[in-house]
Amino acid sequence: QKEVEQNSGPLSVPEGAIASLNCTYSDRGSQSFFWYRQYSGKSPELIMFIYSNGDKEDGRFTAQLNKASQYVSLLIRDSQPSDSATYLCAVPASRGNNRLAFGKGNQVVVIP
């Protein structure tokens, strides 16, 4: 079983709509979760970090964590063409090693 999985295909959303991305993880003991945005041809950049159960909001981005079901979501409200990118979910790969395991990413395309 992969440490973190992002299984949905490219997501097309009209401008102004909500984009919703999901990520599941295998280690029930995982404590922190990260969302990175990666524009085509660029390196990943950290956009959200969530530690506790529930929601965390930062501008138009909301991360939702459900530890019981072992998934973390990212919502992008009022989607803009500049949000068109690949979104990578990452979790600590193992305790004490201070490193992240990444999902394969979900591509989001915002249609003007």
Place this chain on the structure above:
Amino acid sequence: EAGVAQSPRYKIIEKRQSVAFWCNPISGHATLYWYQQILGQGPKLLIQFQNNGVVDDSQLPKDRFSAERLKGVDSTLKIQPAKLEDSAVYLCASSFDLSSGYTFGSGTRLTVV
């Protein structure tokens, strides 16, 4: 705060040739990582350094890849000899502690022909 510096940005080599990548992390970041990202996939860890010691190199193809981090600052990743399947983006990242995530460099896009 200066970011993570990597060079070169692009490299094209023939198979069986050698290549080296350089990374300078953010000042004060003790942990440095090298990731390989193949097109359409997420980054895969190759090697992790804590200061100048190796923490994890379990996924590094040691028959052809090597890495070092002299004096706990700059790092180099080398491939010798390169194979076609090594074509990827090689990302260097550094962190102070995991609670704040990583900062990635701009990456090196390697094409092996």
